[in-house]
Amino acid sequence: MMRKTRATSAAGMIAVAAALTGCAGIPGGAEQEQDGPVTLTITTFGTMGFEGLYEEYEKSHPGITIEATNYDQGGEARDALFDAFESGAAPPDVVALEEGWLGQVMAVDDKFVDLRDYHIDSASWRWVPWKYEQGRAPSGRIIAAGTDIGPMGLCYRRDLFAEAGLPTDRKDVATYFEAEGGGWDRYFDVGREYRAATGNAWYDQPLYVWNAMVNQLDQGYYDIDGRLIVRENAELRAQWERLAQAQADGLSAGEAAWDWDGGKAFTDTSFATFMCPGWMLGVVKDQLRNAGGGPETGWDFADVFPGGAANWGGSFLGVPTASGHRDEAAELVLWLTKAEQQEKAFEVAGTFPSTEEMVTVYQKSQKGDPFFGDAPTAAILARRTDGVRSQYKGPLDSQIQDDAFGAALTAFDQGELTADEAWKRALADVDELAAGQG
Template sequence: MGSFMSKRRSLAITAGAATIALALTACGGDSGGSGGDTADGTSGEPITLKVTVFGAGGAEGDADGNNNLFRQYEAENEGITIEETNLGDGGKGLEAAQAAIGAGGVGLADVMMVEEGWLGTMTPLAADTFVDLRDFGADELEGRWIDWKAAQGTTPDGQVWAYGTDVGPQGLCFNQTQVEAAGIAKDRDELAEKLGGADATWDEFWEVGAEYTAATGEPWIGVPAFAFNAFVNQQDEGFYTRDNELNVEGNDALKGFLADIVEQQAAGVAGQINSWEWTNEDFHGSFGVHVCPGWMLGSISEAVKDGGSDVWDFADVFPGGATNWGGSFFAVPKVSEHQEEAAKLAAWLTADEQQITSFKNAGAFPSQVKAQSDPAVTGFTNELFNDAPVGQILASRAEGVVAQFKGEKDSVIQDKVFGDVIKQLNAGAITSADQAWQAALDSLTAQGIE
């Protein structure tokens, strides 16, 4: 895919078109790594830095293309040109990265976005593939990130191979117009209370959903795969154990929740929209709620601002409690011919000020300690979501969140195994819980995941 230059907008969700998956983001903070008077510290010659990203995460600007961080960096660093390429969704990004690494690094950018779900694949390759950012000032940035985020970008032997951008604490986006008309709740606080507040459970979520569907004739949740992803991330151990053992076969929790989706879909409470395949119109009466880590707000902004009559909002509640879905990093491949300048850019993008800008652009909640508590974040409201205090809500939803261990094939299992099973459910090709679970196990075997 070619480079997306200066005025590339955040990815729009256009009617009739599938959208991007896993819009995770590049963010930033204090002044770490700002470049210099000349582009290249050794030659003084202008240079071009190639950057790969995916999704609509904030570095490329807001829903209208404003506040592009790459253009800002160019303006502040004479002689630097940035060519950013958006690889689409996280799955496509991983496939492209693996192909390039398999070819000896040919095709890797100078600065490469890495998604949380890739960690199990990339961390073991870090020593051979990515520079040790300690060679370019990483030690001076110690304390910038929350502990578990910093640990994710560090190998067991101490190599700092990636700088963290965002994290994905989850709240609940909801169609306030439809939820109120259905008699469920008149506002975000009442909805949170209706679902159980801090003690909200998935059982209560489905029960309220049944009320909504009975009143409206429409599904409560439109994208069932997102509910499944959220549930998986809430478990103490997900698709892998902490010892990096596959944790699917015999996993009664995952099997049970997949059965819940089958049951709720049969009852009309869960819809049949595939991940990232909604249209703008779907957000105006087709379903009531949407699973929303912070970065999802950026992904659906086009849909809720398209002029429809329904108002969307964001609630400080999530069934099953606190959980993290997603988050990204920037790494510098060893094949880069401009490692020093690439490392400076990665540090700048993940510093507090830039992290806050990305949050405002796309809702991606910062992983930086200072940025998380900055008034620009905690006091931020989003007019596209009924002026919801999204900064305050995401800070609340982040309390108690610790990222789950991600194994080598984690993102493949999410997208290609269970994602495909739920697509078959949506299409009516699978109609029972037993069929669904067996299809997942068969898919693991077919893909050689053991």
């Protein structure tokens, strides 16, 4: 499903980008319209918190109208973008790009404006360094400006932990998970304690656990040279074996990803822990509301994560060269990614800012979130950015995660395949994706 919004502002365009760049356009791009009111089209996905910002931008930029299309999931936005590229149809003026498929975008970086032509390099200090560098193509061009990031903490149910005799205070929970060397082995061991005490599952399903495990590795599905290494990556296989044992021990609730029985699984005893990048906190709240739950349900948020620092997701904005309004589109991109706009988006949608300024500000925040036991979620997320590393994401990264390992893990979780059969199916699907790319 798509959601479209349109707002109209006063006539008369302020042409500023040409003065910023010192040129009328970019070679190889679409011919730009120079006079009159401008309508900028933008596609986003999920909940990015931009709606109020569009209205603010239109008010401060007379003559600019923003027409926005929002897809429910990033994969839909990716498919729409590449369908436009392949068909020759006009893409949006601004497109939101997801971290998981950024590598696919980098493979066609010539289809995007180099934001250095709009002096993004002189503002690189805005972003945490690894986020800024993720927007750089192998050619050196900066084609994506960072919006949010996804530092990860652990969501857990205080009431269910209490029933199992586990610590409930979030600081004690963090200490407990870091005992005996911490890491994923400790997380799964505590899960076995919990299951032995209650008979209930530990996490909702294995897809999100796997995604977090993969994102923590120095090299995931690709090496730093862009070579597909799924078969030979021993660390990847070792993580699979850990997860397979957890599955065999009954730690998964077998929930459907992005479903959770209409949110009921977040209010009953289906599972006690959940993988939570910053943006997922908003998903938990929505699911609780859907099921008639709220702060009383007992969810909390701890400053700890199995295996240490991790990042899941985060988005970028880019400008296709085929845009007829590249200058105006680039100006909008650079405005939306400023610290003050990222802060507003976070307050609305829970998308944690990628700017150094806001990370520093939120580290000192004491504001509690009632949905998570008044946990200082912003401060915890700011601290969880420490130690995050930028993993290289290759062109097929998102498809490998969703279509190969996602499908295999779902079949494994539902008892349709054994762990070895699921691994072999994932590898076969990876091979098929690679052959299709070639």
